[in-house]
Amino acid sequence: MATIFERVRDVVVSQLKVSPDEVTPTSSLTDDLRADSLDIVDLTIAIEEAFVDDASFEIRDEDAENIRTVQDIIDFLAAQGIA
């Protein structure tokens, strides 16, 4: 069973077209993984889709504003009871 980090990493790799090696918990989405604001919206939608079977949640705009690193996504998911 893949860990939450691994599942988040796979979504990040697929959406941002980065190498899996580049993605660490501390990776900054904009600075390290070269995402722009549209990418981050796109990524949040993909995260919602990827974890839709784990819990019912929505990443609102105000939540998205606080997502800057891969760990921020993992923390957000943990707050929804996904860990």
Next chain:
Amino acid sequence: MTRALITGVGAITPIGLTAHDFWTNLTAGVSGVTKITRFDTSDMSVSIAAEVNDFDPGAYMDPKDARRMGRFAQFAVAAARMAADDAGLVLTDDERPRAASSIATGSGGAIETMDEMEVLLKRGPSRVSPFYIPIMAPNMGACQVSMNLGLRGPALASVAACASGLYSFIEAKALIDAGLADVVLAGGTEAALHRLPIAALANMRALSRRNDEPERASRPFDLNRDGFVFGEGAVVVVVESEGRARARNARVYAELAGGALTCDAYHITAPREDGTGAEAAMTGALAAAGMSLTDIDYVVAHGTGTPLNDATETLAIKLAFGDHARKLAISSPKSMIGHLLGAAGAVGGLAAIFAVHHDLVPPTINLETPDPACDLDYTPGKARKMVVRAATANGFGFGGQNGCVVFRKYQP
């Protein structure tokens, strides 16, 4: 007035993923029409098309950039990069403001519109991609080419249905004539292969239903033609001012001598029956090029394979060329690659460019039973080696859009 020269070619087509492979197969009479593999056609009256298969956008551009493009824009960028490489085009920063793109399309990101509509209906508005608008917008073929190659002059995107590709060449020449650009990446792109357009065109009775014989379905000028075959792909060429091309000693395929555009102002889909709209485009193109009709050796027909187009086009060629019509070699690339819609005019242009360059006329395949209403020389079955001093490319679109462009051998 400076002259406009073709110095590079690129193409993504159902019969070749480079311009040169396309030409090799086109002149060998290879059909790119197959059963549709992209989606289920079990409930459809038409189940054949000319698909581009094995296209990997990552081979031509950053995969992340490719994710932000519709398939039509991916085709355009791929073809434009190949054309720029073929031309050996190197732009300095000073030159970029005078480098332009002119990339036509019939429908822009039609596939993506239909797919995203499904997301909206099935999963709700919160799941709709933030990239949808810049993926779908029809100007994005041109803008993505400009972004990718650093062209900072005008980025034009003609929308003229199935004549679109020819508009792009005419606009490119206009930019060069007006001294507004020295280099223009010009062409057309289309990627709309989806259930909705196939269903609509089938219901319009515009598409061939020869589903059991895909390779024989597209049969322009044949008595038993029953419609066109839907296709996808892109052609982009480098149009360069004579001054710039000569200064760098560029290889020249042909000169873009001139072109003309007219509108039938008549009917949403049917051509003007007397052929005068198409005739005016052909005579206008010759006038714009300062050429007489006997200068033309080859006509790349629009030649869709619909009963109406081919008869009307034949009439229009006779009206435009008079007695010379019977001396012309004519052929339709659509017999092999189907109808690339917004890219079809650019495909015709490329066929004209190569014919002039190689002195070789590609055939019209599947022309087996002559139609009394189509009684000119359509180069049936086999390519013909002959001197091609100049060639015209025709394109006609729904709405009564008519375009004709003339390419000739470049004489310094």
